[in-house]
Amino acid sequence: MKWGKYAGQDILPLWVADMDFAAPPAVLDAVRERLAHGVLGYGVPQPSQIDAVLDYLQRRYDWRIAAEWLVWLPGLVTGIHVACRSVCVGGGGGVLTNTPVYPPFLAAPRRSDQALRCVSLVCRAGHWEMDTDALEAAMLQNPDTKLLLFCHPHNPVGRCWQRSELEWIAEFAARHDLIVCSDEIHCDLILDDDKRHLPFALLDEEAAKRSITLMSPSKTYNIPGLACAFAVIPDASLRQRFVRAMSGIVPHVNVFGLVACEAAFRDGEDWRQALLAILRQNRDNLEATVARLPGVSMTHIEATYLAWLDARQLNLADPVAYFESQGLGLSNGADFGAAGWVRLNFGCAPALLDHALARLQQAIKNVALTPRA
Ligand SMILES: Cc1ncc(COP(=O)(O)O)c(C=O)c1O
Structure with a gap:
């Protein structure tokens, strides 16, 4: 998908959140081994796969969960939709989220016939924060809101929310009786x-x-095409509602996704550390380059491999089309709820990023020659 979009055109694909790297060798071996078995029937999570998730959460976060809290999913976007449908059933409700945000956060409530209330994050002194006053005001205006869709770490602003911020969210959610669906797909990319x-x-x-926590090995280990994710839902009645809303609609996770998940979680750590080193180098290179460019700016990226660029000062009628004309395929900020911004995926080889940054510098110079909005 990432490279196919611009096939045959000289446009570097820096859009969808897929990296250019092959998956960890341990994951590829596990998938090959499963294929060699030859029988590809319906899969159910095996005890070793469930244990791999439990071990991982305990090892990485000291989070001890019970196996029954796990609900397997073919993807997080599915989980976001199911959360909207299961939390807000009967008597309406409504969904609250912070913008800009990953576009399915905006689509899922609407597709579930839920009112969506968006509260903008604020950028104070180059640091993105939640606007707690505006969140309170949104709840005062819409006290029937039932669900907070929370992106943690945040795509696209790259924040790794800290304990005090999470504590505020927890207290806010308790006071307003909100369920918090926390999308933590980028959690291992700090x-x-x-x-x-x-x-x-x-x-x-x-x-x-x-809480409904959504997680997956897919972003960190670059295996989103294998469609394996899970929700962690400690509360039994909330979990029941979630499972009921999925029933008969959401397919089981495929057998390759399950073995890949186990291999990534058990044997992917060296690969992940090597990946983080490349992403840090790319992030630093990108931040240093953008800091020197007029008309475009970004804040420090604490997590993810996604950069959120403010291109509003360039006054472009269509920023994405303009950057495509300059050989750069970026994501459109308007889809995230913020027109004039673009998102750049730096999950690529450093040499490709160098190439992209040279194009970005040239694109900024060429703006002067381009009709403006
Ligand atoms: C915050 C966030 N959630 C979910 C997804 C996609 O999840 P999935 O492919 O498992 O549906 C992405 C992909 O970019 C994402 O950034």
Whole structure:
């Protein structure tokens, strides 16, 4: 998908959140081994696969979950939709989220016939933060809201939310009786050495009770095409509602996704560390380059391999089309709820990023020659 979009055109694909790297060797071996078995029937998660997830969460986050809290999913987007349909059933409700945000956060509530309330994040002194006053005001205006869709770490602004921020969310959710669906797909892609991912549900029992945590090995180990993800839902009745909303609609996870998940979680750590080193180098290179460019800016990326670029000062009628004309395929900020911005995926070889950054510099110079909005 990533490279096919611009096949036959001289446009570097830096859009969809797929990296250019082959999956870890341990994952590829596990998939080959499963294929060699030859029988590809319906799969169910095997005890070793479930254990791999439990071990991983304990090892990485000191998060001890019970096996029955796990609900396997073919993807996080599915989980976001199911969360909207299961939390807001009967008597309406509504969904709250922070923008800009990964586009399915905006589509899923609407497709579930739920009112969507968006509250903008604020950028203070080059640092993205939640606007707690605006979130409170949104709840005052819409007290029937039932679900907070929370992106943690945040795509596209690259924040690794810290304990005090999560505590605020937990207290806010408790006070307004909100379920928090925390999309933690980027949790193992923390780039800053002094930051750690803290699962929202791990804060305390009250937070756990009102949480649906969505996770997957897919972003970190670059295997989204294998379609394996899971929700962690500690509260039994919330979990039941979630499973009921999936029933008969959401397919089981395929057998390759399950073995890949186990291999990634058990044997992928060296590969992940090597990946983080490349992503940090790319992030630093990108930040240094953008800092020197007029008309475009970005904040420091703490997590993910996605950069959120403010191109509003360029006054382009169609930023994505303009950058495509300059050989760069970026994601459109308007899809994330912020027109004039673009998202750049730096999950690629450093040499390709160098090439892209040379094009970006030239593109900024060429703006002067281009009709403006
Ligand atoms: C925050 C976030 N959630 C979910 C997804 C996609 O999840 P999936 O491919 O498992 O549906 C992405 C992909 O970019 C993402 O950035």
